[in-house]
Amino acid sequence: MGNNKNRTKITNIRIKTGDLLKLGGIKKIERGKQYLDDGRVLALEFPGADTVKASILGGKKYSVSISGGDEPRFRCSCPSFENEGFCKHCVAVLLAAEQGTSFETINENYVSRLIGGINKIEDKVKPNPGDEIAQALNEMGAAETGAVGAHGEYRYRQTEKGLVVWGGSAAKTLLRKFDLLRMKDGFRIDGYYFYDGMGGNFRPVAMPADMDLPDWTDDSRNPVFEPEAIPDGIDTEIDSYVVHDHTPKSYFQKSIFLRELDDIGAFWHGCSDWHIKGIVLEKSEVLQAIKSEKYDFTELKNTPELLLPKISYPANGSIEVTFYFLSGGLGSTRGLFRLTDIHQTGGMVKFGKRECIIDMGPGPIP
Numbered sequence: 001m002g003n004n005k006n007r008t009k010i011t012n013i014r015i016k017t018g019d020l021l022k023l024g025g026i027k028k029i030e031r032g033k034q035y036l037d038d039g040r041v042l043a044l045e046f047p048g049a050d051t052v053k054a055s056i057l058g059g060k061k062y063s064v065s066i067s068g069g070d071e072p073r074f075r076c077s078c079p080s081f082e083n084e085g086f087c088k089h090c091v092a093v094l095l096a097a098e099q100g101t102s103f104e105t106i107n108e109n110y111v112s113r114l115i116g117g118i119n120k121i122e123d124k125v126k127p128n129p130g131d132e133i134a135q136a137l138n139e140m141g142a143a144e145t146g147a148v149g150a151h152g153e154y155r156y157r158q159t160e161k162g163l164v165v166w167g168g169s170a171a172k173t174l175l176r177k178f179d180l181l182r183m184k185d186g187f188r189i190d191g192y193y194f195y196d197g198m199g200g201n202f203r204p205v206a207m208p209a210d211m212d213l214p215d216w217t218d219d220s221r222n223p224v225f226e227p228e229a230i231p232d233g234i235d236t237e238i239d240s241y242v243v244h245d246h247t248p249k250s251y252f253q254k255s256i257f258l259r260e261l262d263d264i265g266a267f268w269h270g271c272s273d274w275h276i277k278g279i280v281l282e283k284s285e286v287l288q289a290i291k292s293e294k295y296d297f298t299e300l301k302n303t304p305e306l307l308l309p310k311i312s313y314p315a316n317g318s319i320e321v322t323f324y325f326l327s328g329g330l331g332s333t334r335g336l337f338r339l340t341d342i343h344q345t346g347g348m349v350k351f352g353k354r355e356c357i358i359d360m361g362p363g364p365i366p
């Protein structure tokens with residue numbers, strides 16, 4: 001997968017329940033359905049209208065292919081298929097194919113490596129440089145309105161509304177951790193912080209590579225909260241400037257990058273409930289996190305065993321990235337959520353559905 005030719009949605013493959021029963025018997029059908037519900041179908045593609053290919057996680061990873069219309073022919077690489085000519089994997093893939101959307105999941109090791117890499121730079125990415133600069137200015141007795149200068153790699157200006165800090169080093173450092181993403185040719189990522197002593201915000205920007213950061217000279221403007229104050233040539237909608245090779249992993253990287261970037265600002269207010277460490281890949285991780293409290297989560301029974309991030313290709317041309325995370329609830333609900341990001345043509349990404357699977361109320365994860 002990873003290109004457009006395998007993303008046909010429509011399949012003509014149909015099989016009557018009676019025929020399926022003759023092929024596999026009720027036990028195989030039930031096991032197959034369970035495999036699908038557990039999230040064991042790892043990838044599904046439609047190479048042609050009458051063909052389905054899939055990989056599925058049984059005792060090992062197996063490949064399944066189904067072809068034909070009303071009387072489909074099955075093939076699976078597992079030992080059971082070899083012996084009996086049919087297996088539960090075929091059932092699971094057939095049922096998945098009937099849902100009509102091709103998809104690919106991102107494997108556990110890959111996600112863990114990516115998260116590990118991002119966590120390593122957390123100290124550089126998360127802190128609020130405004131805090132440090134404000135403190136330095138105070139110590140120098142230079143915190144009055146109008147003070148301008150440089151602090152390390154940042155440039156600042158003290159306005160009457162607060163401290164404007166230029167230099168998106170956090171955004172640049174973060175982007176380097178995503179090996180499948182880069183800025184569009186001729187552009188760079190930068191950003192600015194706004195600090196008013198009680199909190200603040202960070203806003204990433206895309207700007208021409210050869211353009212200098214503007215100097216803020218008008219105290220009446222608040223560059224963070226008034227879009228009209230953004231100088232020409234600088235774009236605060238950076239999605240379409242972050243380019244990639246359109247492989248499933250690169251879509252996943254872009255989703256995570258944009259959410260992490262959003263978080264650099266959101267964490268200042270404590271209003272974010274997204275956190276990369278909260279990504280969960282298996283139901284057992286969720287159970288482990290909540291075991292110290294006596295919750296009776298009936299909803300959890302319907303949650304798949306494998307919660308791998310999924311890249312799916314609905315017929316409308318957009319690409320959906322879905323993944324699960326356990327929110328620590330920084331001022332908002334904690335619990336298990338399923339997030340869906342919609343990647344549109346042109347590179348814009350819409351943060352889509354945010355489904356609460358388990359609502360654990362306010363406060364941090366126990």
Ligand SMILES: [Zn+2]
Pocket residue numbers: 062076077078079080081086087088089090
């Ligand atoms: Zn099989």
